[in-house]
Amino acid sequence: MKKTLIIIVLLAIVLLYASCKQMLIYDLGQTTAVGIPYQEIPQGLSSLKAETCGACHQAIYAEWRTTMHAAAYTDPFFQAYWRKDEYEWSCLTCHTPLENQLQQRIVQFKGGDFYQPQFTANSGFDPELQQEGITCAACHVRDGIIYGPYPADQLNAPHPVAFDDRFLSERLCLDCHEVPAKPFSFLQSGICGTGDEWKDGPYIKKGYRCQTCHMPEVTRPLVAGQTSRRNGRHLWRGGHSAEQVAKALTITAKRQEKTIKVSITNSGAGHNFPTGDPDREVFITARLMNKKGTVLQTKELHIRRIIIWKPIMIELSDNRIKPLETRTLSFKIPNWLSDQPLTVEVEGVYQILSERARKKLEAHYGLKDYPPIRYSFMRKTFHTDAL
Ligand code: HEC
Ligand code: HEC
Ligand code: HEC
Ligand code: HEC
Ligand code: HEC
The missing domain is CATH 2.60.40.10 (Immunoglobulins)
Incomplete structure (x- = not known):
């Protein structure tokens, strides 16, 4: 009897310690823990802003502007919860994922420990870009190249382009849409387990990706007046629709x-x-x-x-x-x-x-x-x- 009591008390202390040490409710993987490294403006463009892309890609820009991705930072529910969580640094790595957008400071981890962040000044911080939440560049721009679903030799673009199969796969979405719980938590699935729910369900076998339903197919030119191609509408409708x-x-x-x-x-x-x-x-x-x-x-x-x-x-x-x-x-x-x-x-x-x-x-x-x-x-x- 006494032994059981001691075990229970010890267990309670361990759990309490674990939960205090890790106030964050999640554990993040490599990609989402630090955000996307600083990105330069690709050759041929004047800025990374969505509006710049929108001057040519008008239809996609008009769609993106109506989405919760575009509102991921300005969203009043995000802002209120973020304030409640004392402006926790890691929230931004999904809601404004580019280092250019993150904030005045950049995070690194002491000894690779996610729960021991260290901060340095962020000279590349752009407060206007931060307002754009999950902006075009967050998904498309890496190292001066604009990646997308088509091979470069099929395109005639005024900026560098390259094919990346992530655009036709769920992997692009799951960096942010599969949020695992931290250790010492007792959840049946992740805090936000959309990815695992899809993987355990029937749609993966039918060949449905996230894009199949959330970026419905349409045939239209990427830029008005050019060749028509198979496109994914940038709509991402969910619980707000x-x-x-x-x-x-x-x-x-x-x-x-x-x-x-x-x-x-x-x-x-x-x-x-x-x-x-x-x-x-x-x-x-x-x-x-x-x-x-x-x-x-x-x-x-x-x-x-x-x-x-x-x-x-x-x-x-x-x-x-x-x-x-x-x-x-x-x-x-x-x-x-x-x-x-x-x-x-x-x-x-x-x-x-x-x-x-x-x-x-x-x-x-x-x-x-x-x-x-x-x-x-x-x-x-x-x-x-x-x-
Ligand atoms: C790993 C990526 C990731 C991190 C880190 C993250 N979020 Fe989110 N957040 C999401 C995704 C994805 C959604 C959309 C999920 C959905 O709607 O089902 C979301 C949705 C939300 C919503 C709901 C918005 C609405 O309009 O109803 C709030 C509020 C929110 N997050 C706040 C936060 C706060 C506060 C933090 C930091 C403690 C945080 N998030 C950290 C990915 C993340
Ligand atoms: C001056 C006009 C212009 C601007 C500005 C512009 N683009 Fe493009 N983009 C094009 C054209 C033209 C193509 C190729 C169209 C074609 O050949 O059908 C293209 C192609 C693309 C592709 C396809 C790449 C691939 O390999 O699949 C993506 C993605 C893309 N642009 C995204 C962007 C983003 C994001 C921005 C802003 C950071 C941007 N573009 C700015 C004109 C522009
Ligand atoms: C959340 C990630 C994400 C964001 C943000 C995003 N895109 Fe895309 N984009 C995609 C995916 C995924 C595809 C491939 C869709 C398909 O072809 O089914 C794509 C495809 C494209 C293409 C090629 C045409 C097509 O639909 O296949 C262009 C051009 C493009 N995006 C431009 C933009 C511009 C401009 C913005 C901002 C206004 C933007 N994207 C924002 C994920 C994103
Ligand atoms: C960089 C992180 C990130 C990526 C990549 C991303 N999302 Fe999101 N997504 C979010 C966040 C954060 C929200 C919630 C924004 C809010 O409500 O404040 C969200 C919201 C959504 C919503 C809900 C909209 C609503 O009405 O509540 C859908 C649907 C969605 N995303 C689908 C996708 C799909 C499909 C992909 C892949 C093509 C994708 N997302 C890629 C972070 C991301
Ligand atoms: C068969 C079509 C289909 C597929 C495939 C699909 N979704 Fe959805 N999704 C929906 C529908 C319908 C809703 C609205 C009902 C709901 O919220 O469950 C939705 C809602 C959502 C929301 C909104 C949740 C919120 O809190 O507002 C997010 C985020 C989302 N999906 C992400 C994804 C991701 C990520 C994938 C890929 C792993 C995916 N979906 C695959 C049809 C689909």
Whole structure:
């Protein structure tokens, strides 16, 4: 008995020490731990800014400007959480990945230890470029060359170009979209495990990459007036787009005598639904109604991860819908209603972050001018006489 108690106390001390030493919630790989080294402006161009690229690549620039990649630094939710995390250096290595954008200081690690950063002045810091978040150059420019999905000999470009197969592969995305948890945490998957969710699912075998759904194919010239080519639209829609979220689900209903079964299938997302940011939650509500529209019964599916963050990370549950997985909500129709015409209405609501988190961020961390944190993305009606 005494022995067990001593073991428990020792274990608690070790875990507490581990969590205090590593206040960061994640462990980062080589690429994302330090950001992308300083980049010079490629020959033939006047700056690294997206606007410079946009003077020629107008269609792609117009798309990029509407995305959360372009807003990854200015995003009010990022700014508030970053302030809450005391302007932690490592957040920027994904949200503004180029060293030119990072900040006044550059990070290096003492003895290669991620948890012992050391800082030196960053003479190449460009505050305007920082505002652009994940800008064109963050993905395309390395060592004076603009990399892309085509072999250089097929192009006639005013700047150096070269082929890189990462543009047609998930690897480009997963540097940032697979965020592993730090040691001493008890999560079923990474903090943001979109990459692993996709790898464990059916889409990898079907040949779907992240780009297949998030950069839909279109044929158009790279620069107005030139040869048309197969392009990937730079849209990257996700949880901030009701239209994209609606693509995740197929809802059907079936009647078997006195039971109505509503099926909710993740038929459109290549990963869990929802994915990524652990704040995301989804509510699916089905309402059984009579002819007058009075609600007789309500069933709800609340989809989310429940994680305790401190002092150590423990995931209590995760009921997100896996790719191609189906959940059901069922109604039993009472005898006295069995020959009446009934209606089932199904509504989906997506939540960017909880009301509790919103209040806290607004009161203490300057959250303001943000889009709605909860919105309805889908509404479908079934009539029982047609089922
Ligand atoms: C003065 C016009 C102009 C500017 C400015 C410009 N580009 Fe280009 N770019 C072109 C043209 C023209 C091509 C080749 C089109 C073709 O042959 O179909 C090209 C090709 C490309 C390719 C394809 C490379 C490959 O190998 O697949 C990428 C990617 C690219 N540009 C990105 C950028 C980025 C990023 C910037 C800004 C940092 C930029 N461009 C600035 C005109 C421009
Ligand atoms: C998050 C990374 C990322 C950012 C940011 C980004 N691109 Fe791309 N870009 C890609 C990928 C991936 C492809 C290949 C898409 C495909 O062909 O399916 C691509 C392809 C291209 C191409 C070749 C045409 C095509 O679609 O295949 C051009 C030109 C280009 N990008 C220009 C730009 C410009 C200009 C910007 C900024 C306004 C930009 N890119 C921002 C990832 C990015
Ligand atoms: C340099 C890091 C980085 C790379 C590379 C990257 N992303 Fe992102 N991505 C982010 C960050 C950071 C956000 C969140 C920005 C925010 O909401 O503040 C994001 C957001 C998104 C979103 C969600 C948009 C929304 O509405 O919430 C999608 C979808 C997405 N990325 C897809 C991709 C795909 C596909 C690729 C590969 C072609 C890719 N990303 C490459 C960092 C990256
Ligand atoms: C079969 C199509 C499909 C594939 C493949 C796919 N996605 Fe998605 N993705 C979606 C749909 C639909 C949504 C909106 C529903 C959701 O959030 O799950 C989405 C949402 C997202 C979001 C938004 C999450 C948020 O919090 O706002 C991110 C980030 C994302 N995907 C990244 C990726 C990455 C990275 C890959 C590749 C590993 C990928 N997706 C592969 C269809 C796809
Ligand atoms: C390894 C790359 C990476 C690092 C490091 C990182 N992020 Fe992110 N962040 C992402 C990606 C990718 C997304 C988009 C995921 C999604 O929407 O599913 C994101 C999304 C977010 C969002 C949601 C934005 C929205 O519009 O809802 C917030 C807030 C955020 N990050 C804050 C932070 C803070 C604060 C830090 C530092 C403690 C940080 N991030 C570090 C990659 C990263």
